[in-house]
Amino acid sequence: MQRHTVRTVRESLLLLALAATVLSASKSFAIPAFSRMYGTSCSTCHIDFPKLNDFGKAFKDAGFKFPKDDESMIKIPPVMLGAPANSELWPKAIWPGVIPGIPPIGLRYNNYFQYTGTSSSKFNQLLPPGTAPPFIPTTDFQTGFFSIFTAGNFGSDIAFWVDDDISVSGANANGGLGEAYLKFVDIGRLMKLPSYALSLRVGQVELDIPFTQSKSIWISPYDIYTQANVGAVNAAFPLQQFVNNSFTFAGSGKGIELSGGHSTGGYHYSIAFIDQNTSGASQGSNNNYVPTATGSNFGGVGVASDSNFKDIYTNFQYRFNLERDKESRNAIQAAGPTGPRDHTYLNVGSYWLYGRSVQRLSGATPDGLPTVITAREPFYRVGGNMTFNYRCCLQFNALYMYGHDYNLLPIDANGFLVSLPVSGTPPPVGFIHSRPATFSGGFADVEWLAYPWMMVLLRYDGVNSTSDYVNGLVPGGFTGSPFNGAASATRNRITPGVQFLIHANIKASFEYQFRPSQSVVIGTNPITGFPVAMNPFHTNTAVAGLEFVY
Amino acid sequence: MTRSFLFTLLLIAAVAATVTAGTIDGKVSSGKSVVYVDTIQGKTFPAPSQQPVMDQKGLMFNPHIMVVQVGTTVEFLNSDSVQHNVFWPSISGNKKLTHNLGTWPKGEKKAFKFDNPGVVSLLCNVHPEMAGYIIVSPTPYFAETDASGNYKIENVPDGKYNVVAWHEGMKQQSKSVDVAGTGKADFTLSK
Numbered sequence: 078m079q080r081h082t083v084r085t086v087r088e089s090l091l092l093l094a095l096a097a098t099v100l101s102a103s104k105s106f107a108i109p110a111f112s113r114m115y116g117t118s119c120s121t122c123h124i125d126f127p128k129l130n131d132f133g134k135a136f137k138d139a140g141f142k143f144p145k146d147d148e149s150m151i152k153i154p155p156v157m158l159g160a161p162a163n164s165e166l167w168p169k170a171i172w173p174g175v176i177p178g179i180p181p182i183g184l185r186y187n188n189y190f191q192y193t194g195t196s197s198s199k200f201n202q203l204l205p206p207g208t209a210p211p212f213i214p215t216t217d218f219q220t221g222f223f224s225i226f227t228a229g230n231f232g233s234d235i236a237f238w239v240d241d242d243i244s245v246s247g248a249n250a251n252g253g254l255g256e257a258y259l260k261f262v263d264i265g266r267l268m269k270l271p272s273y274a275l276s277l278r279v280g281q282v283e284l285d286i287p288f289t290q291s292k293s294i295w296i297s298p299y300d301i302y303t304q305a306n307v308g309a310v311n312a313a314f315p316l317q318q319f320v321n322n323s324f325t326f327a328g329s330g331k332g333i334e335l336s337g338g339h340s341t342g343g344y345h346y347s348i349a350f351i352d353q354n355t356s357g358a359s360q361g362s363n364n365n366y367v368p369t370a371t372g373s374n375f376g377g378v379g380v381a382s383d384s385n386f387k388d389i390y391t392n393f394q395y396r397f398n399l400e401r402d403k404e405s406r407n408a409i410q411a412a413g414p415t416g417p418r419d420h421t422y423l424n425v426g427s428y429w430l431y432g433r434s435v436q437r438l439s440g441a442t443p444d445g446l447p448t449v450i451t452a453r454e455p456f457y458r459v460g461g462n463m464t465f466n467y468r469c470c471l472q473f474n475a476l477y478m479y480g481h482d483y484n485l486l487p488i489d490a491n492g493f494l495v496s497l498p499v500s501g502t503p504p505p506v507g508f509i510h511s512r513p514a515t516f517s518g519g520f521a522d523v524e525w526l527a528y529p530w531m532m533v534l535l536r537y538d539g540v541n542s543t544s545d546y547v548n549g550l551v552p553g554g555f556t557g558s559p560f561n562g563a564a565s566a567t568r569n570r571i572t573p574g575v576q577f578l579i580h581a582n583i584k585a586s587f588e589y590q591f592r593p594s595q596s597v598v599i600g601t602n603p604i605t606g607f608p609v610a611m612n613p614f615h616t617n618t619a620v621a622g623l624e625f626v627y
Numbered sequence: 628m629t630r631s632f633l634f635t636l637l638l639i640a641a642v643a644a645t646v647t648a649g650t651i652d653g654k655v656s657s658g659k660s661v662v663y664v665d666t667i668q669g670k671t672f673p674a675p676s677q678q679p680v681m682d683q684k685g686l687m688f689n690p691h692i693m694v695v696q697v698g699t700t701v702e703f704l705n706s707d708s709v710q711h712n713v714f715w716p717s718i719s720g721n722k723k724l725t726h727n728l729g730t731w732p733k734g735e736k737k738a739f740k741f742d743n744p745g746v747v748s749l750l751c752n753v754h755p756e757m758a759g760y761i762i763v764s765p766t767p768y769f770a771e772t773d774a775s776g777n778y779k780i781e782n783v784p785d786g787k788y789n790v791v792a793w794h795e796g797m798k799q800q801s802k803s804v805d806v807a808g809t810g811k812a813d814f815t816l817s818k
Contacts, residue, residue, distance in 0.1 A: 149685055408710070412710055
């Protein structure tokens with residue numbers, strides 16, 4: 078019975094991991110509503126949607142409107158929410174405002190087909206002879222996202238964006254809000270700051286990470302962006318860590334963001350303050366005493382934070398446009414001999430996030446009275462990135478990240494370490510600092526627009542996490558590691574891909590993932606005495622995706 | 628004397644007949660179209676000095692369709708605040724006549740002399756939805772129809788001609804027309 082349960086969990090996790098590879102990544106969006114409004118093609122703003130070209134970046138920076146003469150470009154005039162003369166009454170105010178002349182709504186659907194290497198059958202070795210093996214399909218069709226998104230400008234440089242997955246994997250319940258925010262563009266002008274020196278974004282946002290995950294052209298997510306930090310808890314190893322930080326850059330944050338500069342040249346910065354939630358769980362909504370944001374004592378939504386602390390995120394980028402001609406260098410797009418194109422440029426930057434991971438335990442006071450003890454473990458993520466873009470068609474990207482979580486181990490009343498996971502006996506009374514849980518890694522990719530309708534891709538992902546490695550070396554089961562029985566602490570993945578724009582709004586994508594090796598047979602190293610993965614194998618996958626937006 | 632007078636009258640009448648300015652009219656079933664007299668063997672015409680302007684404004688070519696005589700120099704203007712490009716992949720399907728005028732910002736013009744007759748499909752490689760047409764007529768005898776498809780080509784000398792009708796998205800059609808003061812040709816175009 079217990080073995081059956083283990084197998085079921087194992088199967089579920091394996092399939093979940095495989096499905097996650099396909100589904101967790103490609104939350105990508107282009108905005109056909111803008112095509113309708115301006116009567117222009119997707120390719121005005123996108124190279125291989127949803128990847129933005131320089132004009133698309135400038136359009137976004139300006140608050141989803143043309144950087145110059147926007148009014149003359151709009152084919153469907155906006156609806157005035159007040160006569161312009163009203164502004165004479167309150168010249169310093171921001172009304173009367175407009176709403177788009179049509180509901181700026183776009184829809185997107187994608188589905189996938191995945192082929193998994195036959196080596197996946199090695200998972201059968203987990204089971205004793207005569208036991209039904211876990212079934213991992215070699216080929217599998219999967220529905221992806223059906224998403225709705227809306228964006229535009231309310232006038233007075235106030236932009237908005239909302240996207241929501243109506244269904245994921247064919248299940249409506251799995252949908253969720255991606256980003257939803259208002260952006261007050263160039264509010265720095267009210268303080269007589271230089272143009273575009275300060276904008277404000279409020280709502281649920283993807284952090285201003287150097288390479289977007291939610292609007293990536295890749296089917297598979299960047300491994301480093303999905304890296305949580307779970308400390309080592311495998312009892313077979315001496316290394317023990319009380320770290321369970323589910324924060325990843327792949328998720329959205331709720332809060333505010335100040336930003337400035339341009340994405341098309343020169344500096345760009347952002348500073349964000351977002352809710353702390355490293356436990357991954359929203360708090361309950363049935364608080365009798367404190368009203369929730371959408372209700373009184375009962376009802377409404379629960380609060381999102383799991384502590385008072387707000388994570389702080391900063392990002393600074395500088396982009397050098399490399400055209401010799403100054404006029405062209407400072408234009409939104411370079412004037413190529415055959416047409417406008419993106420600049421040849423070098424972009425370098427760095428980013429940093431600081432938070433406090435909260436874990437609460439049922440413990441005791443030194444006097445033995447029951448209480449709840451709280452570990453607030455500072456953590457940070459820091460890294461750098463670079464992009465070299467050559468003219469229209471060739472781009473090299475790289476990102477590095479280092480993650481560090483302070484590690485507070487629970488101790489009992491005698492000052493001895495409490496075994497992990499905490500069982501309650503003896504009750505913990507406090508914490509002492511121990512070896513931090515760290516990880517590092519990143520990715521490097523090359524994106525070559527071979528034709529306006531064909532993008533060739535190659536990416537390397539690498540993640541080094543000792544705790545993931547240790548946690549995965551558990552015979553017959555998963556313990557929170559993203560990989561079972563990884564052959565080493567560093568997980569490498571190489572992903573070639575190619576994408577075709579069948580139409581400007583229809584795309585076929587193919588990726589082959591040379592995935593890290595893992596094992597289901599865990600032995601013991603005769604020299605160290607520690608568990609070790611044996612007979613490691615790769616579950617490589619080939620994924621084909623079809624998606625359209627309209 | 629009388630004989631010479633009659634001869635002179637006959638001569639004047641004959642000359643007058645050859646230079647009579649006739650018309651060709653008719654209707655094109657598809658609505659707004661272009662009709663022109665095709666190449667006349669042995670006849671050449673001086674290039675006009677006027678330089679019409681094809682504008683790019685609001686992410687559109689304006690006018691959407693322009694008809695010019697062969698040898699005309701057309702000026703391409705960008706009136707938008709975004710950069711535009713102008714190119715054509717062929718002239719009447721002849722890919723050797725493809726040309727890319729390049730890119731230029733607001734307020735600037737580029738000129739091109741069209742020495743080959745045919746249909747020039749104007750495109751912008753930044754905004755692929757943009758399309759315009761220049762119909763380069765081999766003769767000065769051409770007209771654009773009204774919205775109902777009615778046209779009238781004036782100052783056509785009497786004679787026998789091939790008259791071509793063109794409409795965006797339709798197969799062009801030619802008909803032989805005899806002009807003796809007037810000529811008439813109706814066209815029913817199909818895709």
